[in-house]
Amino acid sequence: MAARSAEPEERQRALEILISAYWKPVYKYVRLRWDKDSEQAKDLTQDFFFHLLEKDFLARYDPQRARLRTFLRGCVDHLIANEDKAARRLKRGGEVQFLPLDFESAEGELQHIEIPSPGLMEDFFEREWIRSVFSLSLERLRQECEQRGKQMHFRLLEFYDIDEAGKELTYEQVGQRFELKTSDVTNYLAYARREFRRIVLEQLREMTGSEEEFRREVQTLLGVDAP
Amino acid sequence: MKWLSDQALDRLRVAADTPDLSGTGYVLLDKLGAGGMGSVFRVEDTALGRQVALKVLGIVDSSGEFGARLLREARIIAQLEHPGIVPVHDVGTLPDGRVFYTMKLVQGRRLDQHRDELGGVPERLRTFQKICEAVSFAHAHQVLHRDLKPQNIMVGHFGEVLVMDWGLAKLLNAEIPAESNPSRKIRLQQQPLSDADTAHGVVLGTPGYMAPEQARGDVDGVGPRADVYSLGAVLRFLLDDSGRASKALSAIASKAMAEDEQQRYGSVEELANDIAHYLDGLPVSAYPEGPMARLWRWVVKNSAWILLIVAYLVMRALFILWRGR
Numbered sequence: 001m002a003a004r005s006a007e008p009e010e011r012q013r014a015l016e017i018l019i020s021a022y023w024k025p026v027y028k029y030v031r032l033r034w035d036k037d038s039e040q041a042k043d044l045t046q047d048f049f050f051h052l053l054e055k056d057f058l059a060r061y062d063p064q065r066a067r068l069r070t071f072l073r074g075c076v077d078h079l080i081a082n083e084d085k086a087a088r089r090l091k092r093g094g095e096v097q098f099l100p101l102d103f104e105s106a107e108g109e110l111q112h113i114e115i116p117s118p119g120l121m122e123d124f125f126e127r128e129w130i131r132s133v134f135s136l137s138l139e140r141l142r143q144e145c146e147q148r149g150k151q152m153h154f155r156l157l158e159f160y161d162i163d164e165a166g167k168e169l170t171y172e173q174v175g176q177r178f179e180l181k182t183s184d185v186t187n188y189l190a191y192a193r194r195e196f197r198r199i200v201l202e203q204l205r206e207m208t209g210s211e212e213e214f215r216r217e218v219q220t221l222l223g224v225d226a227p
Numbered sequence: 228m229k230w231l232s233d234q235a236l237d238r239l240r241v242a243a244d245t246p247d248l249s250g251t252g253y254v255l256l257d258k259l260g261a262g263g264m265g266s267v268f269r270v271e272d273t274a275l276g277r278q279v280a281l282k283v284l285g286i287v288d289s290s291g292e293f294g295a296r297l298l299r300e301a302r303i304i305a306q307l308e309h310p311g312i313v314p315v316h317d318v319g320t321l322p323d324g325r326v327f328y329t330m331k332l333v334q335g336r337r338l339d340q341h342r343d344e345l346g347g348v349p350e351r352l353r354t355f356q357k358i359c360e361a362v363s364f365a366h367a368h369q370v371l372h373r374d375l376k377p378q379n380i381m382v383g384h385f386g387e388v389l390v391m392d393w394g395l396a397k398l399l400n401a402e403i404p405a406e407s408n409p410s411r412k413i414r415l416q417q418q419p420l421s422d423a424d425t426a427h428g429v430v431l432g433t434p435g436y437m438a439p440e441q442a443r444g445d446v447d448g449v450g451p452r453a454d455v456y457s458l459g460a461v462l463r464f465l466l467d468d469s470g471r472a473s474k475a476l477s478a479i480a481s482k483a484m485a486e487d488e489q490q491r492y493g494s495v496e497e498l499a500n501d502i503a504h505y506l507d508g509l510p511v512s513a514y515p516e517g518p519m520a521r522l523w524r525w526v527v528k529n530s531a532w533i534l535l536i537v538a539y540l541v542m543r544a545l546f547i548l549w550r551g552r
Binding site for chain 2: 105138157186187
C-alpha cells in the first residue's frame with residue numbers, strides 16, 4: 001500500500017489519509033472494547049498512531065492474510081494488552097507531527113452509538129470505518145462543490161441522503177422545499193452522488209495497495225457483491 | 228463535520244452504488260439484485276415506454292477489464308436468440324465510465340424458490356426439458372454456460388423457463404457467427420486458459436453444481452459435458468425433496484453427474500432424450516431394466532388399457548355366469 005511506499009512524500013500523504021479514516025474507529029473501539037475512559041482512550045489512540053508512524057507497524061501487514069482493518073484492530077488489541085503507559089509516553093515526543101484529532105467530536109458521536117456486544121466488535125469497527133470514510137468523502141465533496149459553484153448539488157445530497165435519510169421523500173417534494181424543478185433535483189442529485197462515489201473510490205485507492213485489496217474494500221464499503 | 232446516522236450510512240451506500248443514468252434514455256426504478264460482476268436494476272426505457280433490466284458493473288473497473296467482460300457477456304447472450312435465454316436489448320457506458328447492458332425484464336421466480344410450486348414429477352421434468360433445450364441451443368452455438376444452478380434459472384408465471392447469468396460462459400470457438408447474417412462474425416477474445424482470469428480471479432462455478440474437471444481448474448478439459456454435470460445436479464435438486472426420484476430418474480441424474488466425464492451423457496440432447504423417454508414410459512439408457520422391471524413399466528404405461536380389458540373380461544365372465552343359470 002501507499003502508506004508503505006519508499007517515497008517519503010507519497011508515504012506521508014497516504015499515512016495522513018489512513019489516520020484520518022481510522023483514528024475515530026480506533027478511539028471508539030478502545031473506549032468500548034477495552035472499556036477505557038475518555039482520557040485513557042485519547043492517550044491510547046495517540047500511542048497507537050505514534051507506533052504506526054514510528055515503529056513501522058505497516059511493514060508487517062500482509063494483504064493476503066488479512067484486511068487492513070483486521071490487522072490494525074489486532075495491533076490495537078496487542079498494544080493495549082501489552083501496555084506500559086509510562087514507557088510509551090516517554091517515547092512519544094514532539095518529533096512526530098500528529099494530525100489534529102478532534103476527540104470531542106468522536107466522544108460526541110459515541111453518544112449516538114448503541115454499545116455493541118463483545119462478539120460484534122469486528123462489525124462495529126468496520127461500520128465506524130465506513131462512517132469515517134464517508135464523512136471524509138462528504139467533506140471533500142462539500143469543498144469541491146463550493147469551488148465549482150455547485151453548493152446546491154451538495155446541499156441536496158446532504159438533505160436527501162443524510163438529513164432526511166429515514167424518510168422516503170419524492171424528488172418533487174425536495175424540489176418544492178428548495179424551489180427547484182423536479183428534473184433539476186434529479187440532475188443535481190445524480191451529479192452529487194456520482195462525485196461522492198468518485199471521491200470515496202479515490203480515498204480507498206489511497207488506502208489500499210493492490211487492485212484486489214481495493215476491490216475488497218469497495219465491496220465492503222458500497223455493499224457490492226464480489227465478482 | 229456532520230454526524231452520519233446508520234440510516235444515512237445505508238442511504239449513502241445505496242446512493243454511491245446507484246448508477247447515474249443521465250443521458251442514457253433510462254430511468255432508474257429499483258434494484259433487483261446483485262451478483263456476478265454487477266448489480267441489476269429495474270429501469271424504464273423512456274423511448275419505448277417499457278421496463279427492462281439493466282445490469283451494470285458494481286465493482287471498480289480501473290483497468291477496463293471488467294467492462295470488457297460485461298460487454299462480452301452481453302454479446303454472447305445477444306448471439307443466443309432462444310425463448311429460454313433472456314434477450315439483450317442494448318449496451319452502453321454510464322457517465323462514470325461503467326459499462327452496462329439492458330435485457331428483458333423477466334417476471335418470475337428463481338427455480339430454487341419455485342420448486343415446490345412446480346407440481347409433480349412430470350411437470351418438473353417438463354421444466355427440466357426446457358432448461359435442457361436452452362443449454363443445448365447454446366452448445367450448438369459453441370457456448371458453455373459453466374454456472375448452471377437453480378439460482379440462475381427463472382420460471383415465469385406461464386411456465387416459461389429462462390437460463391440467466393452467462394457471466395462465466397465460455398466460448399468453444401473465438402468467433403461466433405451471427406445467426407441472421409452468417410457472413411458477419413463477431414470476434415470475441417478467447418478467454419485466457421486459467422481459472423483466475425476466466426472467473427475474474429474469484430470463483431468459477433458453484434460447488435455442488437460444478438463438474439469435477441471444472442472444480443480442478445482444468446479449463447482445457449471443460450466442455451459440454453461440464454454443463455451436463457450441472458444439469459444432472461439441477462435434475463437432482465428438482466427431484467430431491469420427498470423422495471420423488473424413481474430408480475430410473477436417479478440413474479439419469481447419476482449418469483449426468485458421473486465423476487468421469489466420459490461416463491456422462493455425450494451431450495445435453497442425449498440427457499434430454501432420456502428424460503423424454505422416461506416421460507413416455509420408454510426405457511432410458513441410464514437404467515438397464517430386468518424382465519420384471521420392464522414388465523412393470525409396461526403395466527404402468529398401459530394401465531388404462533389393461534384396466535379396460537380387465538373390466539371387459541370381468542363383465543364378460545359375469546354375463547356368461549348369468550346366462551348359464
